[in-house]
Amino acid sequence: MKIINRIRQFTDGILNKDEDPINRARFHILFYSMVATLAITLILLVAYIVNGPPLQLWRLSIVLAAIFTSLYFLVVRNNYKPAAHIIVWMLNMLVWTNIFLLIQALNIVTIQYIILTITCSFYMLSSRHGMVYSIIVMIPVVIHFILQGTNNIQVFVTPQQASNPVFLSVLLFNFSLIIFIHYHFLKAFHDALNKLRTAQTHEKSLNERLVVAIKDAEASSKAKSDFLSTMSHELRTPLNSVIGLSYVLLADNPRKEQEENLKVLHFSAGSLLSLINDILDFNKLEYGKLELEKIGFKPDELITDICAGLKLQAEEKGLEFTMNLDDRLSGTTLIGDSTRLLQILFNLVGNAVKFTSKGQVVLTVEVITEREELLELKFSVRDTGIGISDKHLNVIFEPFSQASSNINREFGGTGLGLAITKQLLELHGTTMSIESVFGRGTTFSFNITYQRANASQVDELSTRASVSASTIDLSELSILVAEDNAMNILLIKKLFQSWGISADYVVNGGEAVEMAKTKSYDVILMDIHMPIMDGYEASREILKGYNSRNKKPWIIALTASVSNDINVKVTEAGLNDFISKPFNPRELKARLSALSNLKVISNAEDVTK
Incomplete structure (x- = not known):
């Protein structure tokens, strides 16, 4: 029993490596068939050495060589295809030599070899190889019928053959091989179908769980979005009063100490509003719900307004603020999302002012390409601030991330500004480029292509309200x-x-x-x-x-x-x-x-x- 168990462990280790049950069946069929064929071939070899004829010894030598070569590919190389080809060629050799050399007739054993050849070529290889080898093995049969007609056809077993133990052994062995191959392959076929059904059942279960998970995720996402919207509404409503009343009080000629307090109040409320807006914008961008508007705006007026407020911040820090605006933009009206452009520039210029302690901040807007309907603008923001090290260049665009923890402690902020800016630029179909030297400054630049506005696209309020609001x-x-x-x-x-x-x-x-x-x-x-x-x-x-x-x-x-x-x-x-x-x-x-x-x-x- 120990020997049998060891043999079983050895064969299982060799033959069960492939996960495909059909291929495993091919390994099993070839291995056990070759082992059985080897055993009977050795027995026949002894019988033919005693009784002859020499031609049978020659054929058995070829069969032994084919078996050992097949086992080498099967066991050592773990490749069943060369082994199958060798076996099919060996069976073809037996058919050809039976018909033209040894028996010179078509008998039942030869028909068995033909059936084994067809079966092995189709089952062990492929339908294409099956057709090729079936034609090759039928050629000697066709030639035999052409030359001999119906003569020398021995389909039934004669009394003389029935008394020959070698003939009977080969006959029964061939039948056993045919039965073994069909049984094992069809069993593997049914195993493969069962495995497929199990996989389909498992896949169906996974799909059902995935649908539930998607619904849970959507519900969670909606709950998150609803929560942010509700909280935003509740926060923005009182903020409206705080910001508005601080504006009213500042415009009411307050005393100097009151003015300072009101400016702090107004700035703090504005910072809180900016933080709320950033979180909401990031939430919309994350779920792909933010869309760009297409309205008419004047880039020179928009950029000048942005710089007016930021210039005051820069001057309070003792920085030199410079705006270089292309003269070709004067009076030009473009179609685009002015609010998002304002947000992008405000984030970039605001960061430049925040992270620069001395030197200058420069905003440059120039026309790169000018066509009849389109205008490509290049925006660049350069500062002489703290700069960004190479290892932190990618980190700064991650949400809630900054170049280091020291940045947050010293300068504050949530780390959402650049993340939102990056995604807004992607909505515009463009990207940001960065040039930075640590400790010496940074330059952010990007290009956006806008469509020129015609007379009908310019907002009525912006074109006819020519008088100053004041x-x-x-x-x-x-x-x-x-x-x-x-x-x-x-x-x-x-x-x-x-x-x-x-x-x-x-x-x-x-x-x-x-x-x-x-x-x-x-x-x-x-x-x-x-x-x-x-x-x-x-x-x-x-x-x-x-x-x-x-x-x-x-x-x-x-x-x-x-x-x-x-x-x-x-x-x-x-x-x-x-x-x-x-x-x-x-x-x-x-x-x-x-x-x-x-x-x-x-x-x-x-x-x-």
Whole structure:
């Protein structure tokens, strides 16, 4: 039993390496067939040495050589294909020599060899090899029929053959091989099918678990997004009052010590708002929900406005701030997302100012390629700050990461600015290039291609509001404010009082609809989230009362919502514009000034008519 177990362990180690059950079956069939053939060949070799004839000894020598070579490829090289080819050629040799040399007839043993050849070539190799070897093994049969006709065909076993033990041994052995090959291969075929069914069942189970995991991930993602949106709304609403009132108090000629405190308050509130915006933008970018706008803007005015505020920060640190703007951009209007360009430049120039203690910060904007409809701009921000080491160049673009922990302690920040900037540039179809020398400064640069704006694409407010907001009289505007938050109402009242505006106020959408029925308004500032009736529904109801001959009010949504479809909802409800809370009082005044200017122009046109 020990010998049998060791033989079994040896053969299992050799023959079970392939994971494919069909290939394992091929190894098993070839190995056990060759071992059995070797045993019977050795017995026959002794019998033919005693009784002859010499031709049989010659054939058996070839068979032994074929068997040993096959076992070498099978056991040592672990390759069944050469072994199968050798066995099929050996069987072909037996068929040819039987028909033309030894028996010179077609008998039952020769037919067995033919069946074994066809079976082995198809099962052990492939359908192509099976066809080739089947044709080769049938050639001597065809030749035999051509030369001999039906003569010398010995399909049945004669009494003389039945009394010959060698003949009977070969006959029974061949039948056994045929049965063994079919049994083992078909068993492997069924094992393969069972394995396939098991794999399919496992795959189905994995797919079901994957679907559940995806739903859980989507639910988690939605919960995260809803949480951020809700928290943002709750944070931005009180921030609107803090930032707005600090602006009002700063504009009210405070004492020097009060002015310093108010500037600190205003700056801190602005920093908190910037942090909230960065987190929300990063969340939108992470889930691919941020889309670029395509509106008309003037790059020279936008960049000049950005630099005006950042220049003050630089000068407070004793830095030299320089802006180099290509003259060809003067008066040019482009189509693109000005808000995101502002965000990119603000992040880069803001970082340059933050991380530079002495020297200069330079913003350069130049036209690289100028075509009839397209304009390619190159933006570069250079500083003489702390620089970035080579090993940290890739780290700085990772979210919540900075070049080192010392950076965070010394300069602060979340590490989101450059991560957001990188993704915003990818949305524009471009990338950032960096040149930096540690301790000596850094240069960030990128290219963006914009489409030139034609006359119909330029925003009406930006083209017709030619008068400065500070010089326009806003008192002629008839304004309705729909806002349910008492602090926001107080803020707007103070702002309007300083701008000479007298407005009507309501605290829900239902009251706004009723007021709009009794009085014609030029502008309606509509809060979106209100009790009884929200801003969308209220706007729809108000606009129902106007026809093409009436001048509809210009409805501006005031919202702290950060949902991705805010633009779509505003447009579908018929609102003309929206301002996000916390809003910049200067931005609101600029919008109102533009509308007042349009009203003046429209009245002048009516008088002319």
